[in-house]
Amino acid sequence: MTDDDVAPEQGELAITRTGDRLRLAREAAGLSLADVATRTRITQRHLAAIEKSDFSELPGRTYVTGFARAYARAVDLPEAEVGAAIRQELDDDEYGSRPLYEAYEPTDPARLPTARLTWTLVIVTLLLASAYGVWRFLSVEPDEALIAAQNRDADASEAPESAAGTAPAAKVGATAAAVAANAPVVLTGLSEVWIGFDDAEGKTENWRTLDPGETYQVPPAYIEQFTLRTSIPQALKVTVGGRDVGPVGPADTLVKNISLKPADLIARADGAGAASGTGPRPQG
Numbered sequence: 001m002t003d004d005d006v007a008p009e010q011g012e013l014a015i016t017r018t019g020d021r022l023r024l025a026r027e028a029a030g031l032s033l034a035d036v037a038t039r040t041r042i043t044q045r046h047l048a049a050i051e052k053s054d055f056s057e058l059p060g061r062t063y064v065t066g067f068a069r070a071y072a073r074a075v076d077l078p079e080a081e082v083g084a085a086i087r088q089e090l091d092d093d094e095y096g097s098r099p100l101y102e103a104y105e106p107t108d109p110a111r112l113p114t115a116r117l118t119w120t121l122v123i124v125t126l127l128l129a130s131a132y133g134v135w136r137f138l139s140v141e142p143d144e145a146l147i148a149a150q151n152r153d154a155d156a157s158e159a160p161e162s163a164a165g166t167a168p169a170a171k172v173g174a175t176a177a178a179v180a181a182n183a184p185v186v187l188t189g190l191s192e193v194w195i196g197f198d199d200a201e202g203k204t205e206n207w208r209t210l211d212p213g214e215t216y217q218v219p220p221a222y223i224e225q226f227t228l229r230t231s232i233p234q235a236l237k238v239t240v241g242g243r244d245v246g247p248v249g250p251a252d253t254l255v256k257n258i259s260l261k262p263a264d265l266i267a268r269a270d271g272a273g274a275a276s277g278t279g280p281r282p283q284g
Helices: 003-014 018-028 033-040 044-051 061-074 079-092 115-138 144-165 169-177 220-225 262-276
Strands: 185-189 193-198 204-210 215-217 227-230 236-240 255-259
Touching: 018 044, 018 061, 018 079, 033 044, 033 061, 044 061, 061 079, 185 204, 204 215, 236 262, 255 262
Parallel strands: none
Antiparallel strands: 185 215, 185 236, 193 204, 193 227, 227 255
């Protein structure tokens, strides 16, 4: 038998491994290992190990099969057939004697997130949760339980305040009537303070936080449609046409249903002054 007769047989033996078949299909398609790596998201080192049938370079039996199937799809080979051939080669090489830690075989390990990606997502999630917790802790917006409790206190205190306010009504009426209906209403934060604007049904339609020294001129539409609420009255300065109307409620107490109409704010201020015995200061 001549050397020419032996060569073809040796050549056939050289491509009996599945890795050789994958390599030949890749080369026939004009693809590089980098191209296959891009299509499958498998590292070139692992792809090269599959082509050489050097399964010891791969992380485990499950990944060998999954990587080979993904490689087959990338070069248009039947993936089920390639997967079966790889499993047979693993059995022939007694690869199955190695400890197996995988509880199941994923369809395509290349699509599973890497350990680094998983830990990155966990860390990002923890950082976001921590940032949200700090924001909630530092926010001056009262929580729902506190608002409910303060609402009850405000409701209980509104009736006495209304009764007391009727006594000097005749005295303050003239002063309130003299205030222009379109006088600007300005809210100023003396310290960080949360304010909200309630509609006729008591639902807060809008809210914001004023920083120390920050001013907010209430829009005319708000004056007509909404009432004011705040949880830190002593931190809020209210002026009407430049006049300070004084605190809108007791310190550290949720107050609500505060009319934003200029005449009502002036009447409220004058009523509080008359009740305390000071009354409004005469104008020069």
